[in-house]
Amino acid sequence: MADFGGGDLEAFRSEVRSWVEANFPASLKGKPNPMAGEGRGDPLTPDQDAWRRAVGEKGWGTPTWPAAYGGGGLNGAQARVIQGEFARAGAYNPIGGMGVMMFGPTLLEYGTEAQKQEHIPPIVRGELQWCQGFSEPGAGSDLAALQTKAEDKGDHFLINGQKVWTSGAQYADWCFCLVRTDPAKKHEGISFVLIDMNQPGVEVRPILLINGLAPFCETFFTDARAEKKNLVGPLNGGWTIAKRLLQHERSGISGMGGGGMGGPSLVDLAKKYVGVDEQGRIADPDLRMRVIRNTMETKAFQQTAFRVMAESKGNSGPSAATSIMKNAGTWLAQERHELTLEIMGHQGLGWEGDDFDRYELETVRAWLYGKAFTIFGGSQEVQSNIVSKRILGLPDLTQAK
Template sequence: MSTSIPFIQNVETDAMASAAEQTRPADMGDDFRQEAREWIAANFPASLRGTDNAMSAIEGPGDETPDQRKWREAMGGKGWGVPTWPKEYGGGGLDRAQARIVQEELARVGAYNPIGGMGVMMFGPTLLEYGTEEQKREHIPGIVRGEVRWCQGYSEPGAGSDLASLQTFAEDKGDHYLVNGQKTWTSGGQWADKCFALVRTDKTQKHAGISFLLIDMDAEGVETKPIRLISGQSPFCETFFTNVRVPKENLVGHEGQGWTIGTRLLQHERSSLSGGSGSASRMNAGNSVPSIAKKYRGIDADGRLSDADLRTRIIKHEMDQRAFALTLRRAALEAKGNAGPSAATSIMKNVGARITQDRAELNIEIMGMQGLGWEGEGFSEEELTQTRTWLWGKAVSIYGGSSEIQNNVIAKRILGMLDHQ
């Protein structure tokens, strides 16, 4: 999707890139760049130039146009949607230098990456690390090709920030589990094919009683009810499980390992969200703040915004945003081997949330009354979009782990501060 940090998601979240990446001679890099450029030119439909990745959006899949389908199938078949994922599961099998070249060449012609969603952002990297060989071969190819949508079954009505209090129970029935319970804030659950969920398999232990289970969303006993948000959209839903049969082979890791696996997955999620990928990129859509300010506030004889205070705040925001983008890229380029995202993603997530909300607040302030419209002929489409973007942005510091939760992670795991009774 459109973002101020083009295609950073794939650089940051491809946790399984080879640790043995070699420094390539310049001519080898040039050869691969030419190959990538020619392949993109031959496969990317010109009609899609500058458009978004519908697969990454959580508003629902919609109907693919023939060109959108052609592009998704081409990138999915090539494996370049997840360029550094292992080739044996359909990924690109590229090293990081080659992946950067692919991203640069896509950006050069205004092409989006058609492979996205929670399968790419969170579940895929986690399964590559914890899944069995059979699970990888069953689930990774569908993610690579953009054919299977995944949703996340974590939060419950009584277990949000205190996720370990979850009560959705998976009862051992021999060759399968029988799942009963409820999840909430299931992003895209009403459109998803499958769900990766944290469930309780042992009621006598809190963290050690949690397991990581894969559930088909079309299984008998699964029901979803969309939640309408203040922005007017319904990208989330409540999900109910009533006597849902789940095969034992859908358990990832072993019973009681769910908290460890689920925490690792959240690191991948925060890494993606901090980069403005996935749904968070919506906040960066549209024109730049300076261009919006010039349009609505006008300029003086020297070509500057006449409001000096506003000008200063916009400059500060632009500096913060660009410094953040460079920090993300540096962190991505310095990542080695299978280390994947660390607790430092909590810092990135908090900073990214603040910048996202600052941008929305600035745009609404700049537009004045025109930035507060909900409907009607007196407002342009851009103005109505900004209103909804501003309202949507309030959730950025909540989903993926609230800012307060991230502060706890930063204090404990980065600063080494422990709780004292």
């Protein structure tokens, strides 16, 4: 490929467009990403697998990651060109999951060269799935209270304990996990280790949610093994790494409010289910105002997100601003769900049966699942505390005498 770094973006756009036209299977146009939602455990169809392989080999699923590990090695402007051309073709990015959203960027910053060479290329190619072993039954908002224990056994750690709300653990090949390696210290006694999920001593129990699906799990470690080479960062230095990873997570979750949910626009939905007036506008004036407001706020959020991402590149990674984006993005996503159900009326309340199409049935489940957006990845309250202390510099009143 020609070097378009800082050069002719239109030439690069032409190359991307031609490549997408030649490689994206027409059968997948407009279809959801099988790596998202509840279908992650289903085998890929031949066309889905072919698309995953093509994008993975090109490195365009992780376009700004270093080419040395299989990424695209491109800049932000080029990455947006790829995103735009995928959208133009009705294509999804088949390389995703927690390996891309959270673990990969963190390992690129804190991992050894050997760890990067081993773990980043399979993430770039979409070959392995990762899950996150952070929260525990007694360590949710106070994550540093975690008790999952890692005993030093010379060449490996012996892991015992329980994690909860482990998204996608039933499908995962690997887990990036916080463990306690020093019981005498709280934050300074935590280490960040990588655990092979396909071994004796790892038990996963899916948790059924109100929407009828089970994206989260309880995960139990009983004398499980983590090799010493899979300790990321220094021993007892996991808390620093965890904080950076959570910034990446919040940045990814915030994308739910920036058009990351997929599906038709609110305007198109409203015109279909509510109808239009003589001027072709949404027939209900009040609904029209609220739909346009959400659409405008979403566009503004997208532009802000692009700016924050660009700034994070120059600041060696995401900042506390991800807490602002996480709150704003998830609020927008929840508002979109509420508006969608209102627009659909009774057609948006179906649970099963032939009277509802697939999108309508998925909508009510998405609405219920969306209630968790402002909780996972750090609740609204946690993010507001971070904003008040780290961005606004307000005093911590809980410490006041």
